[in-house]
Amino acid sequence: MNSKSFKANPGALKEIRNFLSAFLIEKNIEKSLIDKIILAAGEAAMNIVQHSYNGKNDNEIIRTEIYLNNQELEIHFFDNGKPVVPKNIKPRNLEEIKPGGLGTFFIGEIMDEVEWKSKSEDWTNHLILKKKLK
Amino acid sequence: MVYAQEIKEGKVILYLDGEIDLDKTDLARNSILKCIEKNNKVFVDLAKVSYIDSSGISVLIEAHQKAQKLEKEFYLQYPSKAVMSVLEMAKLDVFFNISKS
Numbered sequence: 287m288n289s290k291s292f293k294a295n296p297g298a299l300k301e302i303r304n305f306l307s308a309f310l311i312e313k314n315i316e317k318s319l320i321d322k323i324i325l326a327a328g329e330a331a332m333n334i335v336q337h338s339y340n341g342k343n344d345n346e347i348i349r350t351e352i353y354l355n356n357q358e359l360e361i362h363f364f365d366n367g368k369p370v371v372p373k374n375i376k377p378r379n380l381e382e383i384k385p386g387g388l389g390t391f392f393i394g395e396i397m398d399e400v401e402w403k404s405k406s407e408d409w410t411n412h413l414i415l416k417k418k419l420k
Numbered sequence: 421m422v423y424a425q426e427i428k429e430g431k432v433i434l435y436l437d438g439e440i441d442l443d444k445t446d447l448a449r450n451s452i453l454k455c456i457e458k459n460n461k462v463f464v465d466l467a468k469v470s471y472i473d474s475s476g477i478s479v480l481i482e483a484h485q486k487a488q489k490l491e492k493e494f495y496l497q498y499p500s501k502a503v504m505s506v507l508e509m510a511k512l513d514v515f516f517n518i519s520k521s
Contacts, residue, residue, distance in 0.1 A: 296441070296442040296443035297443050299441050299443060300439055300441065300443065303439075303471070318505075321502060321505065322505075324471075325471075325473060325506065328441065328471075328473050329473055329474055332441065332442050332473060332474075332475065335442065336442060380510065380511050383481060383512070383515055384481065385478035385479070385481045385482045385485075386474075386478050387474075388474035388477055388478070388510055389473070391474075391510070392473075392474060392506075392509065392510075395509060
């Protein structure tokens with residue numbers, strides 16, 4: 287398991303992707319799969335910055351953890367922004383072409399499972415992205 | 421930071437590069453929209469874009485729609501493998517005018 291905390295601002299998104307990518311490279315995962323996983327995880331991190339923290343909040347952090355056990359990958363994001371209401375998060379219809387709303391679609395396409403855990407003592411939101419690698 | 425531009429054979433080419441995410445979308449949006457306002461035929465070169473997410477794709481959709489509204493020509497040029505893969509996943513490879521050669 288690797289874990290790291292990042293500032294909740296757009297500039298940190300690249301750092302989050304690099305942190306997760308380094309872990310996946312170290313595990314010898316195929317590059318095309320890494321690219322997809324990083325896209326999904328990047329979208330999730332962007333949603334936290336953009337929606338949970340309203341675009342930028344240098345005083346707040348996003349905690350990121352990544353695990354790989356028996357070819358089951360889990361990426362965890364923790365934040366203390368606005369509480370997420372999972373039932374309100376829906377991918378947009380691809381037939382309706384307009385700017386916005388694709389991030390949730392990408393996450394759903396790439397990952398096997400998306401789970402929001404209940405509020406804990408330390409964190410308002412805890413998102414888990416899961417994918418079986420083989 | 422500004423993206424490089426080139427005027428060639430009656431068209432303007434805007435060269436995006438690096439990673440286009442939420443941190444870069446304002447720059448990309450302003451650069452592309454300004455190009456469309458000032459020119460009739462705009463190509464956005466994506467050969468050196470190593471990563472693009474939904475915020476970057478949204479900028480390209482917005483630019484395409486703005487070009488249509490202003491009756492300008494708008495093309496994506498030489499999308500990198502990373503860009504093409506995201507466009508295909510979103511089924512947008514048929515929405516944009518893409519120049520690959």
